[in-house]
């Protein structure tokens with residue numbers, strides 16, 4: 001049974017946001033006894049439970065009110081928000097804090113040999129991405145008649161495999177694009193990790209705990225400036 005009086009925080013189990021989220025929780029004094037592979041970790045000094053899941057599941061867990069807080073990349077959050085909006089599902093949440101980790105950009109890149117003269121060169125083309133809603137929104141805003149092709153992995157090899165003419169993927173150093181003969185042309189979204197809270201009423205004790213954690217987070221972030 002889950003204990004509803006404890007604050008439930010969703011974090012990525014493993015991956016690029018995991019270390020940043022765990023380091024921050026540690027820095028604000030949340031003591032954990034994490035055993036690998038366990039879905040739930042209980043804090044030993046505060047009424048907090050951590051749910052360790054895939055990052056893709058975090059926006060939905062918060063928007064469905066299954067957890068109280070979540071650490072998530074804005075790219076994933078915005079994509080899931082647009083998807084849920086389109087499907088008529090609950091998509092409310094509140095952003096509490098933008099973090100200093102998880103920074104990246106979502107960019108359109110084309111093969112080196114692509115004669116690129118600006119975004120309109122994408123008209124009539126297929127663009128492979130894991131973020132079809134963000135990409136379609138960009139096409140709409142820019143009035144470009146192009147097609148987003150959904151791929152959950154290996155996006156960067158899609159042009160070489162003949163699956164798409166261009167890609168739209170996350171970039172941090174640019175090394176992956178370069179290694180695959182691709183050139184970054186348009187940044188369509190800039191992202192960092194954020195801490196979000198579910199919509200709806202929060203019991204007083206939980207809200208007080210959230211406020212306390214936020215004060216500590218701000219302290220940690222200021223100390224780093």
Ligand code: PRT
Pocket residue numbers: 012013014015016017053054055056072073074075076102103104169170171172173174175176177191192193
């Ligand atoms: O298993 P799970 O579903 O939880 O993890 P995941 O594999 O879906 O996600 P993960 O851990 O790769 O990324 C989680 C989040 O980290 C993303 O949603 C972003 O918010 C953030 N982030 C920051 C990044 C990157 N930087 C990043 N560089 N996510 C992915 N990448 C990938 C990118 O897709 C490409 O393959 O790294 C490659 C490019 O890196 P560079 O340095 O070569 O440009």
Ligand code: ZN
Pocket residue numbers: 054055056
């Ligand atoms: Zn994921």
